[in-house]
Amino acid sequence: MLRLLQSLVASERGMRALGTLSPSLRFWHPDVRRDPYVHYARLREQGITRMRLFGGWVAARCADVERVLQEPAFSTNREAVPLMRLLDRATRDAPDFRSFAENNLLMIDGVRHRRLRGLVAKAFTPRRVEALRPHVEALVAELLERWAGRSELDVVRDLARPLPAIVIAELLGVPAGDRERFDAWSDALAELLDPLSARRGLDRPRRASAELADYLRGLLAERRRAPRDDLLSAMLEARQDGDTLEAGELVALASLLLAAGHETTTNLIGNAVLLLLRHPEQRKRLQDDRALLPSAIEECLRFEPPVQLTDRAVVEPVELRGVRLERGAIVMALLAAANRDPERFPDPERFDIGRRENRHLSFGLGGHFCLGASLARLEAQLALGALLERFPDFAGSADRVLWKRSIVLRGPLALPLRLH
Numbered sequence: 001m002l003r004l005l006q007s008l009v010a011s012e013r014g015m016r017a018l019g020t021l022s023p024s025l026r027f028w029h030p031d032v033r034r035d036p037y038v039h040y041a042r043l044r045e046q047g048i049t050r051m052r053l054f055g056g057w058v059a060a061r062c063a064d065v066e067r068v069l070q071e072p073a074f075s076t077n078r079e080a081v082p083l084m085r086l087l088d089r090a091t092r093d094a095p096d097f098r099s100f101a102e103n104n105l106l107m108i109d110g111v112r113h114r115r116l117r118g119l120v121a122k123a124f125t126p127r128r129v130e131a132l133r134p135h136v137e138a139l140v141a142e143l144l145e146r147w148a149g150r151s152e153l154d155v156v157r158d159l160a161r162p163l164p165a166i167v168i169a170e171l172l173g174v175p176a177g178d179r180e181r182f183d184a185w186s187d188a189l190a191e192l193l194d195p196l197s198a199r200r201g202l203d204r205p206r207r208a209s210a211e212l213a214d215y216l217r218g219l220l221a222e223r224r225r226a227p228r229d230d231l232l233s234a235m236l237e238a239r240q241d242g243d244t245l246e247a248g249e250l251v252a253l254a255s256l257l258l259a260a261g262h263e264t265t266t267n268l269i270g271n272a273v274l275l276l277l278r279h280p281e282q283r284k285r286l287q288d289d290r291a292l293l294p295s296a297i298e299e300c301l302r303f304e305p306p307v308q309l310t311d312r313a314v315v316e317p318v319e320l321r322g323v324r325l326e327r328g329a330i331v332m333a334l335l336a337a338a339n340r341d342p343e344r345f346p347d348p349e350r351f352d353i354g355r356r357e358n359r360h361l362s363f364g365l366g367g368h369f370c371l372g373a374s375l376a377r378l379e380a381q382l383a384l385g386a387l388l389e390r391f392p393d394f395a396g397s398a399d400r401v402l403w404k405r406s407i408v409l410r411g412p413l414a415l416p417l418r419l420h
């Protein structure tokens with residue numbers, strides 16, 4: 001679906017066709033971007049909704065979204081979708097781009113997915129993430145210290161954007177001097193998650209994946225000669241039943257970690273600060289009791305999910321809420337709508353940083369559950385905690401927010417704060 005949308009928005013005719021969709025399905029419209037949740041509520045009421053234009057469906061209720069994410073009839077492998085030929089064309093003559101797509105955990109399923117994910121998980125362990133804690137703490141302090149004595153900072157530009165980029169680069173073992181290039185590649189690859197940016201074409205991500213692959217091949221060769229205590233070395237050494245990752249797989253998976261972990265975490269931090277500005281009583285609660293930080297971040301994830309939706313292809317006929325879906329159909333799983341389903345969350349429109357039983361779907365569910373969830377949580381908790389500590393009186397305008405134009409990734413483009 002996302003790739004199909006990409007091809008549509010890339011053409012004027014496609015945009016006109018998209019304009020014929022009913023208003024609640026025009027996710028990209030600026031009015032919807034400002035507050036998508038009223039539209040999601042309408043879709044939830046409808047159960048599942050047909051998107052005739054794509055031969056697709058939208059699932060918005062929590063129970064349905066959970067089924068779509070967990071049952072084998074719904075697959076991330078979109079080969080059953082005829083329109084995937086479009087992606088095939090885009091990756092022709094671009095071997096690194098093709099390899100990125102072919103080894104992308106988010107686009108494969110079954111045995112191959114389990115094998116690759118199992119091997120990455122051997123290297124990207126909770127212990128490795130937890131070991132980063134003091135380092136991330138120091139990094140956040142350093143980023144904020146630059147603004148000491150000043151009157152204003154932009155949370156997105158000065159904290160939420162640089163932090164995850166530096167953390168992923170350091171985790172993988174990218175030398176500090178190369179971070180700017182790394183950041184630019186990360187930006188370009190993130191466009192693949194955002195159909196609207198495809199209006200500019202796929203050239204930028206295609207070029208970025210080739211340059212990044214070249215760069216990573218060089219770094220991997222160095223680590224082969226002299227392993228270090230970093231994620232790339234650990235991925236090189238990862239072994240499961242005698243099996244290891246091949247060179248192409250290593251490059252593609254390292255690129256995926258970069259693409260999947262940067263902008264998503266930026267959005268979580270930006271959304272969290274915005275939510276505290278919008279809910280001063282909850283901010284006061286958090287300021288008085290820092291032990292609430294972990295549940296506060298979970299509530300920010302539930303209330304303003306940085307990834308609003310994902311999709312699956314139907315690979316065998318299946319019934320969903322009384323509708324028979326045929327092989328080849330696409331189902332959009334609206335994570336952000338599921339997170340406010342009153343059947344699952346009591347008083348779902350209330351932002352409550354102490355909420356218990358918060359089984360939101362913002363990191364997905366099942367076999368494709370976010371591999372970087374604990375890293376994202378760690379970064380967001382430390383960033384928000386440090387901001388409250390260092391600049392307890394920060395203030396800002398929570399009303400006139402400019403949201404990113406993406407329909408998949410939700411976060412503010414900028415968030416200026418007055419510090420005193």
Ligand code: HEM
Nearest residue numbers: 105106260261264265268306310363364368370371372376
């Ligand atoms: C707040 C930040 C983040 C959010 C909201 C988020 C969200 C998600 C979601 C919803 C999925 C599942 C998609 C699906 O089922 O179609 C996912 C998968 C994934 N995420 Fe994250 N993510 C975040 C941060 C990260 C970070 C920091 C990393 C790595 C450094 C990462 C790496 C991945 C990978 C590799 C997958 C694919 C897993 C698979 O398909 O097996 N994510 N993420």
